[in-house]
Amino acid sequence: MRILYSWLMTTLAIMLASQILPHHFYVKSLGTAIGAALVLGILNATIKPILKFLSFPINILTLGLFSLVINGAMVSLMAKFMPGVRVSSFGSAILVAIILSIIHSLVQSNGRKR
Secondary structure, X not given: OHHHHHHHHHHHXXXXXXXXXXXXXXXXXXXXXXXXHHHHHHHHHHHHHHHHHHOHHHHHHOOOOHHHHHHHHHHHHHHHHOOOEEEOOHHHHHHHHHXXXXXXXXXXXXXXXX
């Protein structure tokens, strides 16, 4: 149930990010956003841990800010795998990753208060 809830929140966050950054991040439809959330979840579960491990020294030197680059890379990869999703630049991918992180943080903090 928790995975389904996370998938739904990621889908909504992707749709919201496409509304906030319409010229930088495009999602064709709700169905595309659902698929993009699934692909992003798979990438975050498989590739992201490897990248975090390999970039650990850089992440320490940048006080954790390099995680934004990794998250942006995950968004860029997701856009490459999803035909209905476009990201205009890597900087836009980092902005989308920041928006997704903020939305997930708000949802998680709201869920803890209940």
